Amino acid sequence: MPHRSTDPTLRSLVAGVLWPGFLGRSAPDWLLRELDAGLAGAVYFGQNIDQDDPDQVRGLSERLTVRPSVLLGIDEEGGRVSRLETAHGSTLPSAAQLGRVDDTAVTRAAGAELGRRVRASGANVTLAPVADVNTNPRNPVIGTRSFGATADLVARHVAATVDGIQSAGVAACAKHYPGHGDTAVDSHLGLPRVSLPREEVEQQHLPPFQAAIDAGVAAIMTSHVVVEAFGDAPATVDSRVLGMLREGGFTGCIVTDALDMAAIRATYGSGPGAVLALLAGSDLLCLGNPFDHTYPGGVPSDEADYAEVRDALLAAVEDGALPVAVLERAAASVRALSERVVALAAAAGPAEGFDAAAVVRAAIAVHGSPALGEREAVLLDLRDRASGVVGSAAEPFAAAFGARRIQVGPLGGRDVVGAVSDALGAVPPGAQAIALVDAVQAGGPQRRALGMLAAARPAAIVVNTGLPAVDGLPLSGVDTYGSSRVTAEVVAALTATS
Template identity: 55%
Template sequence: MATRDPHHFPAPVPVQPPSVQPEPAGPAALARLVNSVIWPGFVGTKVPAWLDRALRNGLAGVVYFSHNIDPDVPGQLPVLSAAIREANPSAVVGVDEEGGNVTRLQSRDGSTIPGAAVLGALNDPGLTAAAGRAIGLLCRAAGVNLAIAPVADVNTNPLNPVIGVRAFGSSTALVSAHTAAAVAGIQSAGVGACAKHFPGHGDTVADSHLDVARVDLTLAQLREHHLPPFQAAFDAGVAAVMSAHIIVPELGGAPATLNPRSGALLRELGFEGLLVTDALDMAAVRATVGPGEGAVLALLAGADLLCVGNPLNAYTTGRDDEACYTEVFDAVYDAVSSGRLPLTVLRAAAGRVASFSQWSQRASRDGHGGGDRGAADGRAEVDWVEVDWVEAAARACRVDRGAGPVALAGPDIVVTLVDARTGHNMAAGPTDNFLATALLEGYPVCVPDLSLLSAEHLSDLVSAAASQGETVLVLVDSLASPDQQASLAAVAAVAPQALCINAGLVPEGGAATGTALTTIHCHGFSRVSAEAVVRLLNSRE
């Protein structure tokens, strides 16, 4: 096998489209070509030495995570992005920025932009386009040129542990309309949008971060209910699509990211842009074939850009960021060297990455993502206005009446906030209690630590608070969770005037919530939704 060094060879040159790209002349040029399809994360708020070397030697770019961002240092992220582009002017800099629950750029304080479920509840595509533009402008200010959003999944399974309120809803037509609008909005800011998770993660009961997820639908059912939002994204000119690590039995036994039949399906639908893998460190790949082999299989399946993942995830403990990148680099390099991965396949992937970079540079100069990948039917040509996102999120809230009033007890009361949520969504990551923060702007707030309280002690605490005229709120994010239902029942038994704040899915078709408490459904957990709930509580009787 030829020797190579992924770092030390000549300065980067623009990657040419596949039709004109020269053959690699040796190990150094091949290493550069391999680098051009790898998209790693890294640790820190500055460019580490290994990443600088890799970028100068053709690395496709980077994905930002929350730990790359220091909100206490003004301008830190644009400076970081500039350093990355100094090392590689064609770098693709991406971030998961969906609004609502999933944000990296505003992770500490919570997103100021409503999430998909809020927008779906409002069902105003113009407002969704405005939210997309707000996301695009946030990304652009940070030096990000690929927003890994919107979620185009149709959440048809209420037990889905990872999509849920990240989707616009459970209606194919609604999700299609809002996916197109979000794409138009993001790309109007000169930032690429990346619709996810193809061919549709909405009907799973497993989280592919933690397990192999499966969609037990026929291909015909998939085409009818789950592919139309992706088609809407294609028609809107979406720049990129992210694959899902899900098994669709009719396509075979491999997850879609590693499945050539899934890749072929995507291209058959007419999408010619950038196909990005979901993170290769997720269990559906990591715990089966491994990230290195997964990278090779993904390229053989038609992927273009290999998202390596977050090096600070709990399941990567013991491996540093450079090792995560090197594992993928070595596997792809060896597969090309052995002939297992055809050079033409690698060149085609590199060509699409280069094409996106060229599009991004034009869009950035022009200030919008129009032209050959602009939104169809002029949807990007919107008279953009400032939106009061808290007011919008408050309008989206649904109230199911129980015994308690939809109001705080008074201006001088203490609020007891029982946080009954269990765990966190892997895509969102752990977050602060934004509802407590919003309440603290005007009230003393007591947040008991449920992990330290028995059920009896919690009942005593809540009963005492209610007897003193305090407002009791119970925060949940899954009304289907037995543990969260038990907490609601315990509170309702001693404080029937308490209010339930549901940050998860709303029961379909007006079904009962499973609690006698008055419930405010706010369709997600973010700064903007928390502030919307507090605004409702301060303004309604």
């Protein structure tokens, strides 16, 4: 009797709930084969897109769209997280900047512009907006990706962004349910835990997701976060948590955060984690960026990443751990998302005007008199290294300031005194020092570095691309609430005339 896992119908059913990344800027043969066999679609990352050829990604999308139901996703938030502009920096404001301006009409217009760009690329789902309420100032992964620190502020801007994105003919996917905003661990690198009382989670972190549901969001992404008030498993694999999402009235597609992230890969494994996610109620399994992993021989393997999860699902069906009915439920939800995408594209409105620089100018906060003058500028980059998923290859501030850049950070675990002394020794006596920081809360290494800089170079200025310190900055400077290219250009122009 043949194994069920060799049944073409079953293999197509499994493929229909998988959403892999892939390597390169053209469609690999294995991906085209799997799309022909029923694969849900694919997710774009920065390494799939030629930043200097606007026609490349559109042509790639056309090649991958072997049928109208193919879902092409992209992790495009604007601000700190951009795939379409990863090489040079985003020309859209961050969520934090939009929250600072706090005009939902402006936020809707930003969402519409984001959606227009995604649709122009040929993608039809964007993994945005971030619905997390950033209540932990030391959060290493959300920060300025969030609209703010209060539920009502974030909720109204999430709803406006969903409306804007979907008005442009693209499905929005709000993330990361039930909230990644109170974490101190990056789930790309470890397993975060939230110890808040249940009532606090419900009052401070769930309302933005409800606002997204009420706004008609097409998809919601899970978080790989343990919320102890709800259980001891990450939300992605916890049926109680995902059941709450359905109880809140959400009938759309539940998408997992990337299963290659350490919070799942290092605890369960991507394959077993995928099985558990489906059993918990997830529908579409995002596999992540194969560029982030290596295999024997030291090279990434997109097909191996995909096969690992596919084969785990087939084996789980074979041994009875994964009922076919669960796959059928998930596949039906994915098909419904595909139908929704087609309907959104058909109803898309005309392009709207949007002035990103005006938003940034209104959002930034200037402290003291951070004037550059005519002197040579040297940029001391003290910032932490962002995870590969949220970090951009671009460094727009050096270009915007016309400054020589010295990479000093990350400072965690290092001799801060030695690192800063060495950096200052490379700054000519007559030059203007600019400190680029992103984590300036009291007690941290970047704050210590700024204290040293203030003593040695009191005319130095600070450009803080993260969230502001509660007790201010020890030097003149700017809290930018973002690190995009448009932010760098606005700040450079402002400090040139201060």
